[in-house]
Amino acid sequence: MTTRFSIYHHTPEEEEYLNKVIKSVPGAAVVSSENLAHLPARPNSGVDVVLLEYQEDNPLLDRWIQKATSDPQNPPIFLLLREISTDYLWKALRLGVKECFPCPLSLDHLQEALDRLPTLAGTEEKSGAHMVSILGCKGGVGSSFVAANLAYLLAEESKGKVLLMDLDLEYGELKYFFDAQPRYTILDVVENLGNLDSLYLNSVLHACQENLQLLAAPSRIEEAEVLTPGLLEKILRFIKMESGYGWALMDVRHKIDEITLKTLELSELVILVTRPSVPALSNTKKILELFNLLGLEGANFAVLLNCWDKKGDLSVEEMEKFLGRKVVAAVANDPFHVGRSINEGKLLAQTAPRLPVCQDLRKVAATILGRDQGECRRSFWGWMTGQWGRR
Ligand SMILES: Nc1ncnc2c1ncn2[C@@H]1O[C@H](COP(=O)(O)OP(=O)(O)O)[C@@H](O)[C@H]1O
Ligand SMILES: [Mg+2]
Structure with a gap:
């Protein structure tokens, strides 16, 4: 040739x-x-x-x-x-x-x-990694918990490797979910951007499981500003097209700034995590309105209701009416087990897969993967149009 x-x-x-x-x-x-x-x-x-x-x-x-x-x-x-x-x-x-x-x-x-x-x-012939963002509509709604456990389930069920990226640049907490002390962070990728290849990328990742690697956030708050939207775009485009990963899950900070918008722009699917509380739902509505205004609606947005309790004050129908869009997945409320798993640095989806909260997350992973592997876009579409069954 x-x-x-x-x-x-x-x-x-x-x-x-x-x-x-x-x-x-x-x-x-x-x-x-x-x-x-x-x-x-x-x-x-x-x-x-x-x-x-x-x-x-x-x-x-x-x-x-x-x-x-x-x-x-x-x-x-x-x-x-x-x-x-x-x-x-x-x-x-x-x-x-x-x-x-x-x-x-x-x-x-x-x-x-x-x-x-x-x-x-x-x-x-390369189709690239599927890029999925997990965005919390406010702090504490459980986006990191969902991102970490979903990444584990995708790695377990899919044939492709999964890269979990901590893009909560100031406070990145994903490492605690795995009780990990990563030696390198996304800043090392930035420093070597000119020579970035999959070999180098893999050398700065933390191996959480056989098929699951973590790219950690900077360890200090003030280091976050090193990553500009332009640099992030280069990293994400590389991960999509050249890293060899099947899936990239980005845990995005809930601040809607240029870094967040760049991440969403380059995502195939954005999972917007909310909770059944008035402040969380109000924020979700504001974010959806902003995305509409910015013309970001082209991306696939899916509202995921975390900490869902059937006996709670608000019904799903009421929440959907308020948001003006479907809630496409609900994950059970389980403060005791979820809280303990985070504090111990052990993924709940791994240690207690039978708990309702983990079963719900497994359904989400299965939907993202698509019933038949490789039909990812079609399954997203089914998801968007609300064909996916809720609890
Ligand atoms: N499904 C759930 N049921 C009960 N508590 C949850 C659930 N998901 C998350 N939490 C709790 O919410 C808190 C915030 O979770 P985290 O993932 O750090 O949120 P975020 O990343 O959105 O700030 C944690 O203390 C965790 O125990
Ligand atoms: Mg978080």
């Missing part, structure tokens, strides 16, 4: 030089050649690698590179640097380029870089 290169140069001499180098690489060919003075809107599609002669002090070029690397559909970018310095390498890392080479370009180094590219073949 030929590796197709697109080269970007700023003088005819450099164009000739890059053409000559690529010609010497076995199985490689230049299929397009662009002048840096006339950058196209995006890298040419239909190529496997962009090789670009880097120009210092060209902010337009920097912006172009950053935009190009933020879209995983684009080919990876290799930079040819006139001089290699720590500053330039840091810059290249931040821009998201895949490889840097000093000039003159060593054929061996180029070949090694090509060997490192994971998916030159068969990329088009």
